Amino acid sequence: MTQITTIDTCYGPIAQTIMEKAAKIRLLICDVDGVMSDGLIYQGNSGEELKAFNVRDGYGIRCLLTSGIEVAIITGRKAKLLEDRANTLGITHLYQGQSDKLLAYRELLDKLAVHPGDVAYIGDDLIDWPVMAEVGLSAAVADAHPLLLPKADYVTQIAGGRGAVRELCDLILLAQNKLDEAKGLSV
Template identity: 55%
Template structure:
């Protein structure tokens, strides 16, 4: 059960910002003999992102690494805001919200490790995934029940949609018979 405080914070969110490794993926990196990097992404996380976008909530990816794989995933999900190679995620987030005309209290940021902490603390709704470093879990506003790369992002998407009374709207295309 979500606290009133978390529901109130979630009701103000206009932008969901996500880390990649450990949040959109399970955090493991796979390398083939030829050097090709592989990651796994959860399709339900992806669908949650699409539902958020259809409800008018923007989504951004902010990651310290730079890979074509993440660029491809962002394109597949029609995520317009992809900031790769950004070690200082709070600086990247502030640049993005300035560009979009948002305030930090209108952002939910989801992370799993130390580089995410400043953005988690500064955001209107700072979220740590269930498998995040223990220090992040104690400092975040909310901790998911599911782990990164295994439904945590979908959980946050659903939380935002419910808090904003947009869940039924996001489901409407699937319920029309």
């Protein structure tokens, strides 16, 4: 019987193999609906689309960027409010309206000259799997589609839109000994 070595974190024990993958990450790619938001879409009387974003996720993203780790968004939907959120956080790589996320992913890799093994992706549904299958560290939020959960390298303890992105950001920073570097940032 093989024993799995784990590392204790504030999110519970994490397999050493996951921490080794996280230590290599130079780029985190996030889905939006169900990951950075809770997956609900609110529509105002004028037809405008509204979403809620968790400030903990925003803080984690800012910490990654401050630590020299790129962050990108690839999402199937398109919304002006997401451009605003990305700008607020300092995310310059935003791909919206992507029915084939793999194409956007490959374009991003070429643009940034990043190796797939140096990329983490966090998603929540089957549309995310083609990209997740190619990256060095694939993560699914706790409330992801049941068919996606067993395929992910890492499943967050926290649900989408509730701080799951922050959890993954913390894991990456911890694996790279950079968790203390970003104290005092604001979002």
